[in-house]
Amino acid sequence: MIVLKLGGSVITEKDERETVDLDSLARLAGVLGQADVDDLVIVHGAGSFGHYYADEHGVSTTDGTRDARAVREIHDSMTRLNKAVLDYLDDAGVPGVPVRPFSAARRDDGLEFYANQVETMLAEGFTPVLHGDVVADAGAGATILSGDEVVTALAAQLDADRVGLCSTVPGVLDDDGDVIPAVDAYDDVAAVLGGSEDTDVTGGMAGKVRELLALDAPASVFGPDDLADFLRGEDAGTTVRG
Ligand SMILES: Nc1ncnc2c1ncn2[C@@H]1O[C@H](COP(=O)(O)OP(=O)(O)OP(=O)(O)O)[C@@H](O)[C@H]1O
Numbered sequence: 001m002i003v004l005k006l007g008g009s010v011i012t013e014k015d016e017r018e019t020v021d022l023d024s025l026a027r028l029a030g031v032l033g034q035a036d037v038d039d040l041v042i043v044h045g046a047g048s049f050g051h052y053y054a055d056e057h058g059v060s061t062t063d064g065t066r067d068a069r070a071v072r073e074i075h076d077s078m079t080r081l082n083k084a085v086l087d088y089l090d091d092a093g094v095p096g097v098p099v100r101p102f103s104a105a106r107r108d109d110g111l112e113f114y115a116n117q118v119e120t121m122l123a124e125g126f127t128p129v130l131h132g133d134v135v136a137d138a139g140a141g142a143t144i145l146s147g148d149e150v151v152t153a154l155a156a157q158l159d160a161d162r163v164g165l166c167s168t169v170p171g172v173l174d175d176d177g178d179v180i181p182a183v184d185a186y187d188d189v190a191a192v193l194g195g196s197e198d199t200d201v202t203g204g205m206a207g208k209v210r211e212l213l214a215l216d217a218p219a220s221v222f223g224p225d226d227l228a229d230f231l232r233g234e235d236a237g238t239t240v241r242g
């Protein structure tokens with residue numbers, strides 16, 4: 001079983017509000033349509049959708065809001081992006097169905113994600129398509145739930161064999177811009193890890209590496225050119241071993 005994240009920086013034009021990168025999404029959907037994977041869960045990021053509204057309302061993974069309209073604005077933008085992703089997957093022959101994390105998770109001393117429905121969808125031949133979202137947060141109203149957190153919660157609960165994060169960069173890069181083949185400890189790469197270049201409330205590459213190191217399953221961070229290799233089980237980008 002594979003849990004794959006399509007980064008918001010790949011499927012949207014991250015510097016243009018609510019703009020899907022249609023060519024990139026079509027290309028990734030085409031690769032997924034050709035792949036020979038039995039059980040696949042897809043999670044996508046927010047890119048120029050959720051991050052804009054989260055930033056506008058001052059909401060992050062730790063700073064919450066009790067403004068219901070802010071929660072709906074963030075969530076609705078992700079619903080629109082999710083619909084675009086599902087439409088392109090459908091065109092490519094992938095049997096995607098939506099799962100809304102806002103209705104399937106909460107934070108209360110950590111994240112609780114209800115994954116039973118995802119398991120049944122997989123068993124019935126569907127490809128669940130989740131996304132970064134807002135989440136009810138005990139004592140804080142609602143905070144942002146990154147797609148990376150959804151990936152790690154699902155991978156742990158569903159005992160995923162492999163995890164992949166497809167982002168706009170070809171892997172975790174060193175100071176010279178070269179791909180670091182493997183990461184085993186946060187401190188080994190902390191100096192080169194930064195946030196995102198665009199509006200992003202969830203921590204860019206530093207947040208990803210931290211999430212992936214907490215996992216048992218082997219994880220890869222790679223760019224769009226390596227998606228087919230990753231799905232075939234080959235090495236792609238940077239391997240993060242927790
Ligand atoms: N050492 C590094 N190696 C690679 N990328 C890095 C590094 N440090 C910071 N980054 C930034 O992290 C970005 C990837 O994180 P980002 O959160 O934007 O990706 P994403 O998951 O595709 O998008 P989203 O969060 O919208 O889903 C890169 O585009 C780059 O700007």
Ligand SMILES: C=C(C)CCOP(=O)(O)O
Nearest residue numbers: 045046050132146147202
């Ligand atoms: C900003 C929102 C709504 C979700 C962020 O998810 P990410 O793009 O995976 O970090």
